[in-house]
Amino acid sequence: MPVLHEWSVDPTEAIELQKQLAPRVERENRLGEVRHIAGVDIGFEDEGNTTRAVIVVMTYPELEIVDQALHRAPTQMPYIPGLLSFRELPAALEAYAQLTVQPDLIMVDGMGIAHPRRLGIAAHLGLWLDMPTIGVGKSRLCGRYDDVPEEKGGWVPLVDRKETIGAVLRTREKIKPLFISTGHRIDLDTSVDWVMHCLTRYKLPEPTRQADRIASRRTVALRQS
């Protein structure tokens, strides 16, 4: 496996690397006992010139934050559909390296294998770290799906080229569903299960929601002085 600094910012080479790595992503469930779950999200500042990678680690089932890391760095690559991981993973890995508490499972803002070449950012991160990961996307990259059941917890398969690549899951009644997909070392049913178990009163599962809150600089009401 190439190392981080060898990653190309050239689209053509990035696509070749995806084709090489995708077959190595494991889809079977190899989850052990889960006590800590991490959430990963990336935000931007300066009109996108600065990347903010955030990782939050929470306990399960309490869902309390026990560790978090933020890494800011100059943005290296533009957003190109299908090549998101090359833009966001370098910063995310830097943040991950700062963690004191190691997670047993990671939820990533974006797709797992629900990607044209089956290597969305969640799958890429999981393969890189050899860790169980789940992709939690807010919109569709590829694949087709039927109407999603209205009730919380209802879901339908996301299908691309005759293959089920994810689940379109209703995490809140009457609210746009989430796109859940396998990252690495986990299967789809287990992925959906974990997302459901991490829900409180919001659309997003807590790990991802908390990471998103910090990455986007939306913080709990604080008093300035």
Next chain:
DNA sequence: GCGACAG
């Protein structure tokens, strides 16, 4: 050839 297109 013409759309679609994670964050």
Next chain:
DNA sequence: ATCTTGTCGC
């Protein structure tokens, strides 16, 4: 992703 206030609805 981000720029942005109030507002309509469950």
